[in-house]
Amino acid sequence: SNNLDSSQPPIVSEIEIELSIQTDLSSYVKSDLISINGVSENSNVVNLSILNSNNELVWAEQVSVKSDGSYSTLAIADGEGWENSGTYNIKVEDGTNTKSTKFSFNS
Template identity: 40%
Template sequence: MTFLTDLDDLIRYRHGDVKKLREIRDTVRHDNFITTDNKNYVESLITMYLKNKPFAKPLPRQQSDTKIELQPKPATSSSDSKSNVAFSFLSNKKLGVLAGVAAAIAIIVIVGFTAINQTGTTDSAVSVTITEPLLVNVDQATYQRADIISISGNSKSASTQSVELSIENTDGVKIWKENINPKKDGQFSTLVIAGGGGWENDGVYILKVTHSDLASEIKFKFFT
């Protein structure tokens, strides 16, 4: 009888720890390997319950069979080790490839982002370059009677002349006018109260500004 046959008999007749014996059997069948402790444990059960000779002292033929079944483990271990090394190498290679791809993607994204930023910067610079030489703004889009309209603007003109501001109502009639001296940086601002003569109609009113040979305008709504 072989070692595995005796092991099967121990399990069948439930001699010893059946769960442990099954684990030992599975290990032997799968890896063709058994630890010294497990081997001694199984041999003691074989001697006790099956009255068989210890596994360490079998008949010559049994010894030959036992060696064929249980001792090829070093070769298998070497093969497994090579497989593990190969698997580890392939895994590392795959990880390296993936890392390379990720790095390439990151570089593309960074380059693209940089290009976008550069484009944005260029556009911004161009925008600044082509900014209107004369700008005027109001603080709201809609006003009612007695509201204060805050007017501000900027002139790129080098002229020392004053900036002329005016408001036209819905009929195109100029209902307000003021001249302002811009600051050294071209900034100018003033306040005007919505209401009075010419402010009788609801609708769109136009704020116009001129400075030397420059002109600009902006529209806002007025309700009585």
């Protein structure tokens, strides 16, 4: 019988909420402007944060999500915690899920 498939519908794909984050470049240098944007279908605000190569918080902001589900903001690659070059992690949290992406930074 071929009803095995129908007994286990792909529930995960039906309830998966889109949450994404991206930066305009994959690499930045000191004092660069980092343009951040993404989509959040679950929340009208998202919390963004950047962690440096030592996993220390160097930037955070709460950003409003527009009616079309998109959000965007700018961060400046400078200040306390930005002394070290390396791979930095930027993440978005909508209260339920977290997504992240990486960029390289040269101080």
